[in-house]
């Protein structure tokens with residue numbers, strides 16, 4: 001990024017655990033989608049959460065991002081137990097997440113979609129607008145400047161006034177990345193970033209993910225594409241049937257007989 005104001009500034013110290021999930025359980029009726037799972041993410045790490053279909057990966061994301069509450073276990077962000085807090089509080093604590101299938105506001109412009117990622121500001125409180133309109137105008141200008149910077153980062157600047165419905169699947173993933181960066185998260189959860197993205201945009205997306213990580217963002221990604229996992233991540237955590245099955249460098253994980261048989265079970 002060329003700008004002097006770097007929107008991906010690093011904040012956390014290396015080696016401190018930013019996310020610590022311990023013995024978490026989440027059941028849907030009789031099904032334990034997550035069944036005593038633990039996961040720890042150190043500041044600046046980029047790791048993959050992998051496993052066969054139905055292993056519980058997305059449920060883990062929903063638990064870490066706050067859209068689901070665990071039935072048991074703890075979820076710590078920066079050392080604070082946040083298990084009872086909802087998604088808005090989680091964003092405030094620096095956790096941003098993308099979805100497997102991004103759903104931008106189709107009729108809003110690309111720029112407006114990015115602006116929806118800004119944390120609640122004074123302008124959303126009408127009485128503040130009445131008392132300090134000058135300050136709000138300045139905040140809004142700063143937010144638009146930042147949204148434009150982020151659109152530049154994801155190479156969507158030329159489309160900023162277009163409605164989001166014109167974007168391809170890959171461009172929607174880039175837009176979503178820009179939107180979550182508006183809240184300056186220190187941890188980014190990426191749900192299948194490669195899925196449905198054409199090869200050219202995929203290289204761009206990978207490049208942006210690498211540069212976010214190099215700038216200090218801690219990244220956890222769910223990904224079925226093992227080449228991408230091997231390229232991006234030093235460590236992969238494998239889930240099967242709601243539990244931790246294995247963990248280690250991707251190349252080692254790919255040879256692990258227990259992992260292979262979990263995936264074969266998925267295919268059978």
Ligand SMILES: Nc1ncnc2c1ncn2[C@@H]1O[C@H](COP(=O)(O)OP(=O)(O)OP(=O)(O)O)[C@@H](O)[C@H]1O
Nearest residue numbers: 028031032033051052053054055056057058059060
């Ligand atoms: N809201 C829900 N209500 C009922 N069952 C659910 C719900 N969400 C997930 N499940 C079930 O929980 C299990 C784990 O689902 P989850 O989506 O977390 O797996 P996953 O590892 O992300 O799978 P995939 O790779 O296919 O996305 C599955 O059996 C799924 O059907």
